[in-house]
Amino acid sequence: MVLASGYDALEGKNNGFSSISSLPMVKGSLEYNGVRVPFSLCRCFGTATAVEPSTSDGLTVQGIIANDWTILNESENDWKSHAAAIAQSIHLIKKRLQWKKLVVRLDMLSAELNKPDLWNDPVHGGKVSREHGSLMGKMKGVLAFEQELLEHIDMIKLAREENDAELEWESVKALLNMRRISKEKELEALLAGEQDPCSCYIEVQAGAGGTESMDWAAMVMQMYKMWAQQRGYRITVVDEMPGEIAGIKRATIKVDGEYAFGYAKAEVGVHRLVRISPFDSNRRRHTSFAAVAVIPILGDGSSRVRINESDLRIERFRAGGPGGQHANTTESAVRIVHIPTGVTATCQNERSQHQNKASAMAVLQCRLDQLEMARQAQMNAQHTKSLTDITWGSQIRSYVLHPYRMVKDLRTNYEVSDPDSVLEGDLDGFIMSYLSASLDKDDNP
Amino acid sequence: MRVSFIIGYGVPKFSILLRPHGSCYLCRPMCSSSTSALTTSQKPRTSLFLRPPTHSATLSDLQKWQNWAKNLASSVGSTFVDLDNGPDSTLLRRELKWLVEDVTEDGSISAEQQRNIRLRVSLEELYKLWKQRIEERRPFQYIVGCEHWRDLVLCVEEGVLIPRPETEKLVDLVADVVSDNQGLREGLWADMGTGTGAIAIGIGMILRSYGRIIATDLSPLAVGVATFNVQRHGLQDVIEIRQGSWFEPLKDVEGKLAGIVSNPPYIPSDHISGLQAEVGRHEPKMALDGGVNGMNDLLHLCKGAASMLKPGGFLAFETNGEKQCKHLVEYMETNAGGIFCDVNLVPDFAGVHRFVTAFHK
Numbered sequence: 001m002v003l004a005s006g007y008d009a010l011e012g013k014n015n016g017f018s019s020i021s022s023l024p025m026v027k028g029s030l031e032y033n034g035v036r037v038p039f040s041l042c043r044c045f046g047t048a049t050a051v052e053p054s055t056s057d058g059l060t061v062q063g064i065i066a067n068d069w070t071i072l073n074e075s076e077n078d079w080k081s082h083a084a085a086i087a088q089s090i091h092l093i094k095k096r097l098q099w100k101k102l103v104v105r106l107d108m109l110s111a112e113l114n115k116p117d118l119w120n121d122p123v124h125g126g127k128v129s130r131e132h133g134s135l136m137g138k139m140k141g142v143l144a145f146e147q148e149l150l151e152h153i154d155m156i157k158l159a160r161e162e163n164d165a166e167l168e169w170e171s172v173k174a175l176l177n178m179r180r181i182s183k184e185k186e187l188e189a190l191l192a193g194e195q196d197p198c199s200c201y202i203e204v205q206a207g208a209g210g211t212e213s214m215d216w217a218a219m220v221m222q223m224y225k226m227w228a229q230q231r232g233y234r235i236t237v238v239d240e241m242p243g244e245i246a247g248i249k250r251a252t253i254k255v256d257g258e259y260a261f262g263y264a265k266a267e268v269g270v271h272r273l274v275r276i277s278p279f280d281s282n283r284r285r286h287t288s289f290a291a292v293a294v295i296p297i298l299g300d301g302s303s304r305v306r307i308n309e310s311d312l313r314i315e316r317f318r319a320g321g322p323g324g325q326h327a328n329t330t331e332s333a334v335r336i337v338h339i340p341t342g343v344t345a346t347c348q349n350e351r352s353q354h355q356n357k358a359s360a361m362a363v364l365q366c367r368l369d370q371l372e373m374a375r376q377a378q379m380n381a382q383h384t385k386s387l388t389d390i391t392w393g394s395q396i397r398s399y400v401l402h403p404y405r406m407v408k409d410l411r412t413n414y415e416v417s418d419p420d421s422v423l424e425g426d427l428d429g430f431i432m433s434y435l436s437a438s439l440d441k442d443d444n445p
Numbered sequence: 446m447r448v449s450f451i452i453g454y455g456v457p458k459f460s461i462l463l464r465p466h467g468s469c470y471l472c473r474p475m476c477s478s479s480t481s482a483l484t485t486s487q488k489p490r491t492s493l494f495l496r497p498p499t500h501s502a503t504l505s506d507l508q509k510w511q512n513w514a515k516n517l518a519s520s521v522g523s524t525f526v527d528l529d530n531g532p533d534s535t536l537l538r539r540e541l542k543w544l545v546e547d548v549t550e551d552g553s554i555s556a557e558q559q560r561n562i563r564l565r566v567s568l569e570e571l572y573k574l575w576k577q578r579i580e581e582r583r584p585f586q587y588i589v590g591c592e593h594w595r596d597l598v599l600c601v602e603e604g605v606l607i608p609r610p611e612t613e614k615l616v617d618l619v620a621d622v623v624s625d626n627q628g629l630r631e632g633l634w635a636d637m638g639t640g641t642g643a644i645a646i647g648i649g650m651i652l653r654s655y656g657r658i659i660a661t662d663l664s665p666l667a668v669g670v671a672t673f674n675v676q677r678h679g680l681q682d683v684i685e686i687r688q689g690s691w692f693e694p695l696k697d698v699e700g701k702l703a704g705i706v707s708n709p710p711y712i713p714s715d716h717i718s719g720l721q722a723e724v725g726r727h728e729p730k731m732a733l734d735g736g737v738n739g740m741n742d743l744l745h746l747c748k749g750a751a752s753m754l755k756p757g758g759f760l761a762f763e764t765n766g767e768k769q770c771k772h773l774v775e776y777m778e779t780n781a782g783g784i785f786c787d788v789n790l791v792p793d794f795a796g797v798h799r800f801v802t803a804f805h806k
Contacts, residue, residue: 242535316610316795321530322766323795324611325712325733328584328723330543331536332610334794351543351593353610353794358596 053143055150057157061087074176079156082175086149089182093142096189096439106135131194138192145185149178190435195296195373196262201238201363202228205250207270207289212280214247216273216288219423221251224267224292226425233257238359239346246279252363254297261296266434267427268294269396276402285402289395295366305368307361313337314357317348336360343367397430399423412437489670492590492600494547498563500570507554507562514541514575521579529721531582540578540585544571547589582722592641597650599641599674604666606732608643611763611793612708616647618761618791618802619706623651629759632703636660637691637746640732642671642684644706649680656703658684661694664731691742692749702753708763709742711735739765743773751784754805760785767798777803 052060064087071088072081109132112118119125152171159168191197202224206217228235234256241249255264270291277286298304316323317333333348334357345367347359399407399419407422407430408415414433416422422430502510518537525531532540546552548565566574577583586592586607592599594608595616601607623630630652636645639660649658660675662668668688675684687694695702712733717725724733735742743762750760764770770790777785785803793799 314794316793323793323797324609324763324765324799325606325708325710326716326724326765327530327609327721328586328607328728329532329536329610330540330585331532349539352595352597352613354595354613355593 053147053150055154055157059150059153061090061146061149065091074179077172077176079153079172079175082172082179083149083153085179086175086182089179089186090142090146090149092186093182093189096186096436097138097142097192098439099142102135102139106132106139109135134194145178145182149175152178187432190432190439191259191262193262195298196265197259198261198296198298199233199254199256200261200264200297201252201254201295201366202264202267203250203252203293203295204248205291205293206243206248207291209286209288211243211245211247212277212286213288213290214243214245214249215279216247216271217250217290218243218247219273220271220290220292221248221253223423223425223427224255224264225253227427228253228255228257228260228425230425231257231260231263233260237349238363239348261294263428263431263435264294265296266431267292267396269394272395272398274398274400274402295363295370297362297366298369304365305372307338307365307368311339313339316353317346332356334360336364338364338368341368341371343371409434489600489666489673490590490602492547492598493544493565494589494591494598495600496565498550498565500564500567501561502564502568504554504560504562506568507564510568510571510575511541511545511554513572517575517579525582525722529719531721531723537579541575543585544574544589547591582726584723584727587727592643594643595647597643597646597674597678599643599646600670600677601641602666602670603727604664604729605670606640606667606728608641609708611795611797611799612644613647614791614793615644615706615708615761615763615800616651618800619648619704619759620651622704622759622802623656628757629656629703631655632755632758633698633701634658634704634706635695635698635702635753637705637707638662638709638732638742639671639686640667640708642674642686644708645671645684646674646678646680648706649675649678649683652683654683656683659687659695659698660684661687661689661691663688663690664729667732691745692753695753699753701755702758703755704759704761705746705750705754706761707746709735709746711739711743711763711765711769713737713739713765735765738769738772740769740772743769744776747773747776747781750805751781756805758805759802760805761800761802763800764798770798770801773801777801 052062054060054063064083067080067084069080069084071085072078074082109128112128113132118128152174155171156168156175159165159171202221204217204221204224206213225235236254236256237251238254239250239252241251243249270289273288273290274285275288276283280286313336315335315337317331317335321327330351331348332350332353333346334353335344335346336357337344343364345360345364347356347363350356350359396411397407397409399422401419405419406415406417407419409430412430412433414430416426416429515538518541519534521532521534521537523533526533545554548571550563554562564571574588578585578588584607586601587603590600590602592601592607594610595613599608619634634645634648634652634656636642636648636658639645639662642660645658645660652658660671662671665688668686672686675681675686692699710731710733712720712735714734714737716739717730717734719725720733743764746762747760750758754760762773764773767790774788774790777788784806786806788801788803790798791800791802
């Protein structure tokens with residue numbers, strides 16, 4: 001049982017291997033986890049300190065970087081330039097994936113998979129096996145890319161020795177192609193977190209300061225709606241508490257689409273606005289705050305918190321009067337309270353109570369999942385960073401409309417002098433700079 | 446105001462072109478609140494969302510209408526709330542959004558759309574409908590001709606009670622008892638006074654191929670609407686609609702029913718005149734007025750259930766609240782000759798004791 005599942009995890013995503021095993025390197029296979037696997041895999045995964053992949057004359061990716069070859073424009077058909085650019089990308093990708101941690105984690109999971117009693121708890125067994133498979137897939141992709149680079153360099157050298165201009169031309173072209181792909185891979189590596197591909201909820205809550213802040217909260221929510229629309233995500237308003245005079249006290253939208261959470265998580269925190277208040281007859285300058293939270297909607301594959309029906313209190317929202325046949329109302333919002341944790345969820349934008357309840361339950365489920373993830377992260381030192389991701393967090397960005405005009409991210413110092421475009425959803429610059437800053441600063445790999 | 450309104454919009458030509466009986470429904474809601482007497486046809490009118498998009502308007506005209514409607518909704522403020530616990534501006538604006546959802550093809554009006562937007566009713570009609578909503582307090586569900594209830598969309602029209610959100614729970618109560626009771630799951634159920642057919646369809650979705658349901662209503666209009674809704678949900682093999690007063694059309698199944706559910710009229714007669722305008726002015730009194738203390742029909746159903754249910758059978762009734770619930774429980778426990786057991790009060794989500802459930806011994 002253990003062996004079989006271990007084997008599945010290895011063989012299941014083996015497509016990438018055909019290219020690796022055709023590389024000019026020592027071929028073979030070894031016993032690993034009790035099953036036969038290609039030698040190259042053992043070398044890379046068996047021990048973290050294993051020899052790095054290299055060309056026939058010993059050139060490695062690190063070696064290429066150390067050579068400090070000048071990186072020219074793509075249009076210059078210089079193989080060294082291409083190779084150096086690709087090597088830097090690989091370096092960056094590994095850094096973004098937190099390669100060293102990945103290797104340690106994989107070793108841990110492999111050891112776990114080897115335990116004979118793993119499948120006594122099938123839920124845990126499935127989780128370990130799934131994570132093992134997913135890490136393996138991620139690492140294999142990068143290693144295959146690395147091998148491909150070295151193979152082409154070998155080919156170019158070979159072609160030069162044999163004066164085969166056509167082969168050399170083919171290989172340089174292949175390198176150019178890799179160089180282009182590597183830029184995409186760099187971006188993909190920004191969103192390599194387990195929950196990054198998920199859809200999510202975005203919540204905006206007005207800070208202290210009454211109407212002024214509620215208006216700002218509405219502006220922030222509008223900014224996310226427009227951003228999501230521009231990215232082609234589907235948005236649904238789940239919950240919206242309008243302010244008495246203007247704006248919103250709080251609102252929750254659901255953002256459906258690939259990597260919605262991966263991007264939106266960069267927005268968690270307090271957003272500050274400075275402007276001449278339209279609500280102040282004396283036209284004074286005001287500072288307002290709005291807090292943003294982002295909750296991933298875990299896929300079916302993930303283990304989710306089990307909710308006991310008996311732990312829930314479900315209340316009609318804005319109930320009053322005798323109800324029943326006495327009242328005709330299209331308001332059927334409910335609030336669900338999870339009694340043990342005090343976590344609540346409300347939905348009021350569906351057209352039936354049943355649907356409002358279902359939507360509120362979905363939000364509640366995600367909140368509890370997130371709470372559970374935070375609890376586990378606290379126990380798991382590897383993921384402590386994600387802990388700060390779920391709280392409302394501290395101030396992350398400043399939007400100044402007066403006396404000067406600027407939006408500045410306090411985490412990355414990324415700034416834009418056109419607040420209107422940002423408020424119209426042009427957020428990708430902020431998001432990307434934050435994602436890369438938060439991943440690239442680590443001393444990886 | 447109201448008179449000129451009727452003259453101005455009485456029988457618009459488009460609806461005659463659209464559907465032969467269009468004129469009938471258009472005059473009905475405006476003439477009287479007790480509408481069933483005027484009805485000659487039992488074929489329900491088509492809900493807006495089910496109509497073909499044969500009309501169109503330019504984006505700017507539609508936006509003009511939307512702004513006008515928004516302003517009208519906003520002008521209401523809390524007037525209706527203070528008057529009779531009616532809708533406030535926020536609620537009305539949300540209804541407006543849903544109206545747009547129902548009459549447009551892709552559910553919203555946005556600047557990215559083409560200049561001409563296809564509509565399921567004419568722009569003229571849209572003005573008229575929203576005016577009716579605000580000025581006459583015509584219920585939103587009658588305006589759009591449907592009510593979203595549980596995961597169903599039920600067609601509804603004047604003369605038939607609009608299903609209430611509270612009543613959704615009756616179906617949950619049935620789902621709970623049939624989940625671990627095969628006898629009830631595969632038995633014959635009755636929904637007394639079905640109206641739109643809401644409860645019967647809700648239960649039908651749960652029983653599906655296992656059990657069967659007979660849904661009754663005295664009103665021929667309700668029978669027409671319920672039949673349509675049952676067919677629209679593909680449940681004609683599960684639910685049979687019969688016309689008649691309470692148990693009269695059920696004589697052939699006496700003592701054979703596995704379950705009886707009902708949301709009968711339960712409002713005390715002297716409360717009728719003070720009802721929220723949407724209810725009092727527009728919904729059928731026949732479906733609301735439960736006699737002096739509102740208990741006439743509930744007690745009648747309770748008595749009937751004693752002989753209609755088979756041993757082990759289940760009943761669940763909706764009531765006006767705690768007072769009626771207690772009254773019913775007391776009746777079942779002391780006056781019903783020990784026929785009922787496990788009598789239970791169940792609250793709705795607002796915390797009001799809304800339902801009574803019991804088993805036949």
